[in-house]
Amino acid sequence: MIRQRGSTFVVILVTCLIVIGCSGLATSSPVTIQYYTLAWQPGVVKAIQRISKEWNEANPDIQVEVIWGSWGAVNEFLLTSFLGGDAPDIFHTDAVMCYEYGALGFGAPLNDYLTDETLTDVPQWMWDSASDYEGNIFGYPFLVETHVIFTNRTLFQEAGIEVPDNSEISWDQFVDYSRRLTTRDESGEVSTWGVMAPVSWEKFPWMLVAQNDGNIVNRQEDGTWIVKVDTAAREALSYYCDLVTRWEVMPTEAMSNDYTYLMSAFSQERYAMIVFGCWNRRILALWDTVDWGMLHLTGPVNNITSGGPQAHGIWAGSPHKEEAALFLDYISSGQNVADIAYPDWIFPARTSGQADPKFSAEENQWDLAHGWLDYAIDIWPTMPTIIAFDMRVVVPELEQVILGNKSFDDAMDAIEKNGNEYLLQIGLQ
Amino acid sequence: MSEYGMRRVGEGRQAIPFLLPTILIMCAINLYPFINGMVRSLHSFRIMSQEFTYTGLRNFRLLLQDELFWRAFLNSMTWVATCISAQFVLSFVLALVLNSRELIARRVVRTLALIPWAMPPVVVALTWRYMLADRGPLNALLGVLGVANPPSWLLDPSVALWACILVTVWMNIPFMTVMLLAGLQSVERSLYEAAAIDGANFLQTTLRVTLPAIKKVALVVVTLMSIWTFNMFDIVFVLTNGGPGNASITLPLFAYQNAFFYYQMGYAAAVGIVMMACLLLLIVFYIRQVLE
Numbered sequence: 001m002i003r004q005r006g007s008t009f010v011v012i013l014v015t016c017l018i019v020i021g022c023s024g025l026a027t028s029s030p031v032t033i034q035y036y037t038l039a040w041q042p043g044v045v046k047a048i049q050r051i052s053k054e055w056n057e058a059n060p061d062i063q064v065e066v067i068w069g070s071w072g073a074v075n076e077f078l079l080t081s082f083l084g085g086d087a088p089d090i091f092h093t094d095a096v097m098c099y100e101y102g103a104l105g106f107g108a109p110l111n112d113y114l115t116d117e118t119l120t121d122v123p124q125w126m127w128d129s130a131s132d133y134e135g136n137i138f139g140y141p142f143l144v145e146t147h148v149i150f151t152n153r154t155l156f157q158e159a160g161i162e163v164p165d166n167s168e169i170s171w172d173q174f175v176d177y178s179r180r181l182t183t184r185d186e187s188g189e190v191s192t193w194g195v196m197a198p199v200s201w202e203k204f205p206w207m208l209v210a211q212n213d214g215n216i217v218n219r220q221e222d223g224t225w226i227v228k229v230d231t232a233a234r235e236a237l238s239y240y241c242d243l244v245t246r247w248e249v250m251p252t253e254a255m256s257n258d259y260t261y262l263m264s265a266f267s268q269e270r271y272a273m274i275v276f277g278c279w280n281r282r283i284l285a286l287w288d289t290v291d292w293g294m295l296h297l298t299g300p301v302n303n304i305t306s307g308g309p310q311a312h313g314i315w316a317g318s319p320h321k322e323e324a325a326l327f328l329d330y331i332s333s334g335q336n337v338a339d340i341a342y343p344d345w346i347f348p349a350r351t352s353g354q355a356d357p358k359f360s361a362e363e364n365q366w367d368l369a370h371g372w373l374d375y376a377i378d379i380w381p382t383m384p385t386i387i388a389f390d391m392r393v394v395v396p397e398l399e400q401v402i403l404g405n406k407s408f409d410d411a412m413d414a415i416e417k418n419g420n421e422y423l424l425q426i427g428l429q
Numbered sequence: 430m431s432e433y434g435m436r437r438v439g440e441g442r443q444a445i446p447f448l449l450p451t452i453l454i455m456c457a458i459n460l461y462p463f464i465n466g467m468v469r470s471l472h473s474f475r476i477m478s479q480e481f482t483y484t485g486l487r488n489f490r491l492l493l494q495d496e497l498f499w500r501a502f503l504n505s506m507t508w509v510a511t512c513i514s515a516q517f518v519l520s521f522v523l524a525l526v527l528n529s530r531e532l533i534a535r536r537v538v539r540t541l542a543l544i545p546w547a548m549p550p551v552v553v554a555l556t557w558r559y560m561l562a563d564r565g566p567l568n569a570l571l572g573v574l575g576v577a578n579p580p581s582w583l584l585d586p587s588v589a590l591w592a593c594i595l596v597t598v599w600m601n602i603p604f605m606t607v608m609l610l611a612g613l614q615s616v617e618r619s620l621y622e623a624a625a626i627d628g629a630n631f632l633q634t635t636l637r638v639t640l641p642a643i644k645k646v647a648l649v650v651v652t653l654m655s656i657w658t659f660n661m662f663d664i665v666f667v668l669t670n671g672g673p674g675n676a677s678i679t680l681p682l683f684a685y686q687n688a689f690f691y692y693q694m695g696y697a698a699a700v701g702i703v704m705m706a707c708l709l710l711l712i713v714f715y716i717r718q719v720l721e
Binding site for chain 1: 473474475476479491558562563564577581584585586672673674675686689690691692693696
């Protein structure tokens, strides 16, 4: 009897040891990291699939699970995921949003995971747009573009417009071209508008402000922010509104315009010029409905363009930050990032990646878009919530001016008043 | 207490353990978010410190001073009142037609009338965004009919909200029609025969016989539709996103924007509480109708 009890005890003990052993094995089982990507163009999706597959084969201990997101819902998805405590380990968004999420405590500082080689290979302005004022880097930039004016060359020819050899034009030339390109039918209705630059996306008004060295939000020494639309910014925003109200070369559609409509209208010669990121060459080349060209707008003070860098961030709550950083380095460098950038018709953030000759080819004007990268900066001021600020405060006021419901000066005063109230409410003052 | 009363109390006690799981689930799903929302509406979210600071009724005071809130509130009221009135009138007419025995291919027509209801609201909104575009099919049709300057449905601030209302009415008519049709079919034919013998014309029969007979169904469906329409988000979100110049913003969209874009979660919760207060009136009315 005692022997039987003894053997039962041994069986239980062995079972317990096996269970404990198995659980021990479980802790050393592969780590799975979730990678939230906004890739959507077919070639980019393929590249991401290839890269993650190859990574998973080469790194059985760190498995990557790709979560496919969309630019249209990225903010809602990430914000709710962060607040719910169940966010992907790696997330892809604009560099300025990486900074914002970092400033809010959702993004982890990446400084410890970045090598000197990486830091020097990516231009400093891109790191700046993803960093706070204490030097914490919250985003690893991996893609960059240039903001250009797409032109309908047939309409330019018909209007007798000859563009400069370097394809760079001034603000005055831009208005002059737009006026010459705006045509009306016999009843006086506009049949072709000179230009379309939507007010609430593609951030054209902010690019104009940056080109005139203007400021709308200003950081104080104590780290708080105030809204003060300076003279240069007022000139820039006035220039934008004048396209609709004074020169009548841009329709009020600038207030509500989606991508599909914008592109179809450009194809149907409703707009002679549209302001957009250079990635849009892919769609224009694919559709092949317009003989298109590109121009770069040079501001009165400087000739910068909106680089709009895209970056990867790591969730502050991720238990696998180191593993995530290893994957980030893998996807953001060498052939991998080139394979992502090229089918996206934009450029790798790394200078070494841009050296690939295909990014400077004459075909589809890669060379022009690449050349203008020298002028690229992130035109958003590095203030947390800057995009929310734009949507909440700036855009509605510009819309009121465009509609003729408010004078420009009143709108600028309202931006300052409402903007400061908003910053106070969310704790930036 | 009588023996019957004692037995009922006893049965009630016995039911508690069986009802408890459901009560707990309901509390977790409904009560917790409600209380959480109430509490958050009394706090301000300081984004940099990630703290909810107790501010009492400050969010509500700010709401009262917020011009955009009042615009959203007014738009929501216009939206509900117009949508429901238009839906009721049109649905009632359609239900009368569908109820008519003279209607040829009645079943086919009834099925066709239900199509808008079968489509998801986002798909409806996307389709209508194409239809209402400046150079879309609707304006093309108006052009053919000789309208020189058809409106910019989604771009003109004075028209944008009405365009959203038009789409919502189109989408919601089938549901209301089906409900009213069910009511019409339950009206006894002898009432119409009596009215006919008394010499009542169509209008008199409709006003004196049909409407009173379906009053209960109509009240319930109007109340339900008012609640759903007040809360509706997707149509405005897809069609205009509240624009242009916030001309078509409604309360649900205003709350969404504050919560998910402007980081004003306490403020958005306060908007939610105001919305709930508005809905409470409708809900009380609805429950009274149902209980009657």
